[in-house]
Amino acid sequence: LRTLILSNKSINSINSGAFANLKHLQKIVLSKNQLQKVEINPDNVPELEILNLGSNKFYGPFSAKNIVQEELDEEEDDHHQPHHDEDQDQDDADHALKNLKKLYLYDNQLTSIEIITKMPNLQVLNLNGNLISKIENNAFSKLPNLEKLHLSNNRLTSISFHFYHNIAVFGAMENMKVLELNNNQIKNITANSFRHVLPNLQEVYLDGNGVKNV
DSSP states (O other), X not given: OOEEEOOSSOOOOBOTTTTTTOTTOOEEEOOSSOOSOBOBOGXXXXXXXXEEOOSSOOEEEESGGGTBOOOOOHHHXXXXXXXXXXXXXXXXXXXXXXXXXXXXXXXXXXXXXXXXXXXXXXXXXXXXXXXXXXXXTTTTTTOTTOOEEEOOSSOOOOHIIIIISOGGGTOSOTTOOEEEOOSSOOOBOOTTTTTTTSTTOOEEEXXXXXOOBO
């Protein structure tokens, strides 16, 4: 089985044991359900490329914790030792959806974006139709292969804050080609807002923002 579609089934939870016997799954569609969180074990779906979680009940900040099962280090947990940044980076690399290329989370109730890890080869991220008003520093820095970012119909108010003066939000995203920001609350942009941050950007969509100053 390579494609699993479970849309509009009133599903409200996906535990870490789900898909355990479906090692060759490449596409999972769980749109139009009642999900607030899923706990996908990357070991169960090593070939997963497309994950559609649109039109569910995800809310609050978005990060990998909304989707990927957290892996606990038993030895450190037993001794209550702190987890160093280098160790965390290695855990993220080892316990990741390594082949995931497209993630859809449109039409949920997400309010902000935290640093997104555990998806190193993600190319398309669709967060249209949420309540996003804040993007954390370095939010996309762990997504070097991201090509299309969809943030239309959210509550972003300033391009300068999120995308220009605060360059760390994007990090070194040389592969970004399409950025959708339609129907937010952005009023001001500068001529160089994207040029130095996203050098290969080809398309930017800003209609429906009421931009007054360029």
